[in-house]
Amino acid sequence: MNAIFLGMACLLAAAASYWILGRGTPRPAGTWAMSALLASFALAFASYAPLFENAVEAIVPHVARPLSNSASLAAATSVLAVSFQVNLQPAEARRRIRLRLFLLAASVSGMAVLVIAEQMTHRSPQVYALYLLLFISYLGFAIVDFLQQTLRQSNSTRRSSVRIGLRMAAAGCVFALVYATYKVTVLFSLGLGIQLVPDHARCSSLVSAPCVFSVTSPALAVLLICLGLTLPAVVYPISQARRRRWEVRSFEALGPLWQDLSAAMPEIVLSAADADEDAASDSDFLLQRRVIEISDGILALRPYRSRSVQEAAQQTVEAGTERGAAIVEAAVVKAALAAMQTGHLADEVAVPSASGTASRAGDLRAETQWLLQIADAYAHGETVRVADGGQPKPVGA
Known part of the structure; x- marks a missing residue:
């Protein structure tokens, strides 16, 4: 598991560095949002690795979970920012992004306060339930918002690479909704006072319950969304090179x-x-x-x-x-x-x-x-x- 998650984190961090350092000037719309998206996903993948979790916990106890959740919320916000900047007018995109950033800051701040309160109350289930409610509310809102946009845009775009990429991102949203549903189940189990799901259990396998919902589903969501959003950028230079080769050959013929x-x-x-x-x-x-x-x-x-x-x-x-x-x-x-x-x-x-x-x-x-x-x-x-x-x-x- 360490090799899988840390390897993906390194790849995503390298991709984020490329978007930050290798895009030249002037930078295309969505460059910084895409950089933030890849960096957030890199942190989210790293947080799933037991090695990273143990290292972080050794420095600041009980911080791995809120760090991972905050990275997930930041990634979800970055996904929306990329979509807004690419598909909306600049003024409208900025307005929507500012609103999402405000909601993100409020959610992360509230989660931090609740984590501190949870430790002060000796891991109170009620406080943890409030923490989950705040986390899942914003995450679910962002997932549904992005899913609606990807489905609408995939039906209207003419470029096949963009259409395939958006549908891959939509599939990632489905896995993210599976994760959100799992968290809602945890929330209800806490509210009812029954332990339906052992949410704090350590995962040793990606296919065993509840790890398939708590780790595998969000990991697949991150992977599919990243691949879907970056596919057009990867395919475009290849298609342009093929087009130029065809033009040169046709010119000569x-x-x-x-x-x-x-x-x-x-x-x-x-x-x-x-x-x-x-x-x-x-x-x-x-x-x-x-x-x-x-x-x-x-x-x-x-x-x-x-x-x-x-x-x-x-x-x-x-x-x-x-x-x-x-x-x-x-x-x-x-x-x-x-x-x-x-x-x-x-x-x-x-x-x-x-x-x-x-x-x-x-x-x-x-x-x-x-x-x-x-x-x-x-x-x-x-x-x-x-x-x-x-x-x-x-x-x-």
């Missing part, structure tokens, strides 16, 4: 088609005079620019797009597939470039080779995927056979 179109129509190449230095080297900017230039080039070829070439190409591919439509479009574009070089206008202009143009409008990824299929068919010679019979000689492959 569109190169052969773009080179032939820009060589035939230099006017489609956009001016770089208005782009700043950072944007000019950004993969998203470069890919978007290339997609626009290729689309403009294909549009400019409209008078040279032969319907007969299109129909001949359609007879050689599988009808109704996007790949087949891309091969047909590549054949039409290749023949249109050749016709443009000879000045031969099409007798009958070909219609677009694929539907869904309106749905792709404004969607860089969808438009890029479509052009990548055309560029692949164009560069690998899949259109030579269909663009050859009686039409201008294919170019670009």
Whole structure:
């Protein structure tokens, strides 16, 4: 148990240090709240370890339990602060956080007074019951508040990592409610004067009663909430790196088609005079620019797009597939470039080779995927056979 809880405490303390020291400036919204959350959870995990508990008790007797409970309340408040700062307007977030901090200070102060009173009255069950009532009231309020927010936000967010993270945090809230229910049971047993639950018993196993409720449940709650709230921050840089790699590869794959179109129509190449230095080297900017230039080039070829070439190409591919439509479009574009070089206008202009143009409008990824299929068919010679019979000689492959 010492290894598990102290190990988790060290990991959470390291994560808190990263949020405090490694975020740079200006710090994003919620940085300090997340730091406080991780630090509070680190202290809460450490307080579950018998080694830490014995060390603290050797210095100040009977302080381990209120220290652990205070860390739990601080962590719950930090969770709410993170949620408020991320999802509410700054003024409203500050107002709600101030209220929760006031309630936290009042609860912790009241708990400290009751702990002192409990020791002075030789561990009076009535005083301990008041202590539990104060602790569980604020903790339950914070858990329910956060659970409502996570469920509402998980249903409205579009990012899958955020949605999964919020649902993990909601699962953590369920375990926290199990712990709160256990504490309420202890409270009622004290009020009725019966010892239903041995609340002061030392735990030697994480799966035996009542330790499964008093230690395992809050530990799982802490773990799931921490993982849920940090998952988007971990996934985001990975997804951004994958996105940039896809953009670079797509930019290069569109190169052969773009080179032939820009060589035939230099006017489609956009001016770089208005782009700043950072944007000019950004993969998203470069890919978007290339997609626009290729689309403009294909549009400019409209008078040279032969319907007969299109129909001949359609007879050689599988009808109704996007790949087949891309091969047909590549054949039409290749023949249109050749016709443009000879000045031969099409007798009958070909219609677009694929539907869904309106749905792709404004969607860089969808438009890029479509052009990548055309560029692949164009560069690998899949259109030579269909663009050859009686039409201008294919170019670009």
